[in-house]
Amino acid sequence: MKKNVAIRPQEPDLSNDPALRTEAFQQAREARRSELAEDYVELIDDLIREGGEARQVDIAARLGVAQPTVARMLRKLVEEGLVQRKAYRGVFLTDSGRELAQASRERHEIVEQFLVAIGVPPETAQRDAEGIEHHVSEETLAAFRRFTEAQRR
Amino acid sequence: MKKNVAIRPQEPDLSNDPALRTEAFQQAREARRSELAEDYVELIDDLIREGGEARQVDIAARLGVAQPTVARMLRKLVEEGLVQRKAYRGVFLTDSGRELAQASRERHEIVEQFLVAIGVPPETAQRDAEGIEHHVSEETLAAFRRFTEAQRR
DNA sequence: AGATCAATATAGCATATGCTATATTTATTT
């Protein structure tokens, strides 16, 4: 039996709406799943820009992870169509991989610059951005962008 | 052999310092590990406040996850000393669990209110806060707090 | 060319977090 709750057309206190929170949790879980792929793709793109190639050892060193971990992840990224490789050779991004890398880089930069803009020390901004970037919606990202822009005057 | 790199006492471009990025990745991975525990503890605390008890079915429903998933996680939280249970009964927080819940709630609220303060719609703020809260350092959190405070005048 | 070093591949282990199916226990209803 439903409780007889007062109807409040205005000011719906969604700060604790259970359904919304469930959605929020699911969104966070979902984000966690794609995070790593984005990290890899973004990093591969960086490495290629820096040195023309992305090798497993370099990826592993940058991520702070063992090489076989990278090898397995790369296989998965190939399956997902984000990466190409030739055995015992470097790794490249597919078109869709490059797109994802581009998008990730943008988000990353927007988040990082925003953090700096509100007064977070640059090093910390970089560290936190790495985690935050995967959890900001387009709306939040837009708000970040607006703020950073406004700040620059 | 070390490369003979020019020394630049001023303006160290850390925007791409590899070591820093590695740290950032590791921090993000570390955060991912503790996220779930915090979510659970925070939610359990909420449920107890709302209805005096936290049952597996309710936790599962809120998180959008199956009950056995919750059962296993609770076992782990007991091992970690955050939660107490009696078989076939509800779940309670230990002192240290309550502390963690308290801290998580605070972070969550700070992040959410901050997002609203910079113009993110409340629903989106709630959704994004769920993911972001686990990735903000104390420094960033402080910056958020400062901004939200300042905004309120 | 053969030896050596470096990078990649593969096998196998561990943990974490999802799931479904089902057994057990507690709560509720008749």
Added chain:
DNA sequence: AAATAAATATAGCATATGCTATATTGATCT
């Protein structure tokens, strides 16, 4: 009190992401 419903426990499967140890291949040096 017995039957039914609801909640919890457990077993077993799947996937993801770490790891170490080791085999294989490619690159480099003498």
